[in-house]
Amino acid sequence: MPLRIASIVGARPNFIKVAPIYKALKGYAEHEIIHTGQHYDFGLSKIFFKEFDLPDPDFNLEVGSGLPGYQIGEMTKKLEHVLLNHSDPDQTKKGTLGSKNRNKHARVEKSKPKYDLVLVYGDTNSTLAGALSAFKTGIKVGHIESGLRSFDRRMPEEINRILTDQLSEYHFASTKTAMANLKKEHVYGKNKFTGDLSVEVVGEASKISIRKSKVLRRLGLDPKSFILFTMHREENTTSAKILASIIESFELISKKSDSGKGQSINRFIVYPIHPGTKKKFKESGLYERLEKCPNLILMDPVGYIDFIQLIHNASKVMTDSGGVQKEAYILGVPCITIRENTEWIETVEEGWNRLVSVNPSKIAEYALKWKPTIHSKSRINSDNSYSTSEYNSGKLKQIFGTGNTSSLIREFIISLYK
Numbered sequence: 001m002p003l004r005i006a007s008i009v010g011a012r013p014n015f016i017k018v019a020p021i022y023k024a025l026k027g028y029a030e031h032e033i034i035h036t037g038q039h040y041d042f043g044l045s046k047i048f049f050k051e052f053d054l055p056d057p058d059f060n061l062e063v064g065s066g067l068p069g070y071q072i073g074e075m076t077k078k079l080e081h082v083l084l085n086h087s088d089p090d091q092t093k094k095g096t097l098g099s100k101n102r103n104k105h106a107r108v109e110k111s112k113p114k115y116d117l118v119l120v121y122g123d124t125n126s127t128l129a130g131a132l133s134a135f136k137t138g139i140k141v142g143h144i145e146s147g148l149r150s151f152d153r154r155m156p157e158e159i160n161r162i163l164t165d166q167l168s169e170y171h172f173a174s175t176k177t178a179m180a181n182l183k184k185e186h187v188y189g190k191n192k193f194t195g196d197l198s199v200e201v202v203g204e205a206s207k208i209s210i211r212k213s214k215v216l217r218r219l220g221l222d223p224k225s226f227i228l229f230t231m232h233r234e235e236n237t238t239s240a241k242i243l244a245s246i247i248e249s250f251e252l253i254s255k256k257s258d259s260g261k262g263q264s265i266n267r268f269i270v271y272p273i274h275p276g277t278k279k280k281f282k283e284s285g286l287y288e289r290l291e292k293c294p295n296l297i298l299m300d301p302v303g304y305i306d307f308i309q310l311i312h313n314a315s316k317v318m319t320d321s322g323g324v325q326k327e328a329y330i331l332g333v334p335c336i337t338i339r340e341n342t343e344w345i346e347t348v349e350e351g352w353n354r355l356v357s358v359n360p361s362k363i364a365e366y367a368l369k370w371k372p373t374i375h376s377k378s379r380i381n382s383d384n385s386y387s388t389s390e391y392n393s394g395k396l397k398q399i400f401g402t403g404n405t406s407s408l409i410r411e412f413i414i415s416l417y418k
Helices: 012-025 046-051 068-083 125-136 156-167 176-185 198-212 215-219 240-258 275-283 287-291 304-313 322-330 345-349 360-369 388-392 405-416
Strands: 004-009 030-035 117-121 140-146 170-173 190-193 226-229 268-272 296-299 316-319 335-337 353-355
Touching: 004 012, 004 068, 004 125, 012 030, 012 046, 012 117, 012 140, 012 198, 012 322, 012 405, 046 304, 068 125, 117 125, 125 140, 125 156, 140 156, 140 176, 140 405, 170 176, 170 405, 176 190, 190 405, 198 304, 198 322, 198 405, 215 304, 226 304, 240 268, 240 287, 240 360, 268 304, 275 287, 287 296, 304 322, 316 322, 316 360, 322 335, 322 345, 322 353, 335 360, 345 353
Parallel strands: 004 030, 004 117, 117 140, 140 170, 170 190, 226 268, 226 316, 268 296, 316 335, 335 353
Antiparallel strands: none
16 A cells, blocks of 8 residues: 655645655655645635646635634644544535534544644745644644744744644754754654755745746836845734834835935845735725835735745845745845844854844844855756755855755655655
8 A cells, every 4th residue: 555645734845845745755755735724815725736737725724813812722633633533514625614514513433643744844834734633633743844943932833833843753954953953852752854845945936936926017117126025923023013113114104215315225125925914004094104205115925936036136134033034044035034043054054144132223224235155146047947056056145945845855755754
């Protein structure tokens, strides 16, 4: 009988990571994708499957948004049905296990798990729910991007990481620091340094982007004429004071750029705003002020291919996202992180990332004046890929591995079940 594997995903970072794993496991295992429905908007979900040529998820649990406890609880409950292969009139292949489940409170009999292994990715609520459901149904868990620590327990993602690692049997670490963290914590199971899937994903996306993306043309922007901004973490979006400080940062950057005290390459700020963050600005009564910021280009979230195009062509990136910090480093674009800490400490140690917290004057200063200690210009390679050449050529230290992560994970898994 072939090896049976399920990947549990639910949010943008998960979708991106599952793509190379799905391709690597093809022909080696029966691999199904279970989508929790944590991101239910087309722009934040289905488009990623389309861009990376992934099939529709085998199951979509349609959980949607909600408070963390509710969301994780709903995911766990519905995942159990799928993992144990319980028959249900509303559960179908390529279908859903959504709110129509009429038997959701019915007593269920014990049954043999459907899968040999469950893979979870990163640090989202879907990650934790997937690990917990698999563990409780007797299925071994492999955690991809294991061992990351910001050492800030105020972050929901940090708690998700720690708990997921404790529930996992196999730990696939992206960096040497992550491996060291796992060793220090004496986590149960087997640890494997694999590098990070982002090296593969960004490389593939960059090739597609240069052929297909028209996002700069739509926005009327020249390469390196703007700063790319993203923000979505709860620690930043739930505070009206922080939201106001972000706007003040934009105003300062625009004022100094227009006065000639800043650099002209940073004239514009491009902000693909997350729907949840947009809602927070409006609830705080700050959205109108945000819209009036000079030189700020607000836009709806874009697909991953367009997003990679934006990162590559930005003069700098400002973000609170761990994934964007990685992508900026791999593409050779300086990153300013609006947090007090980061799980990707290597990017800071290499001089390519700066932690500035939410301090308007400091953000503006770094946006307009800071240059990395290691600076190399992005360029297009002969095969039409982007500046991953800087990463792959060694001009940037290869802290995330060499781009063979999916193969290493596949070979490790196959070796376990020979």
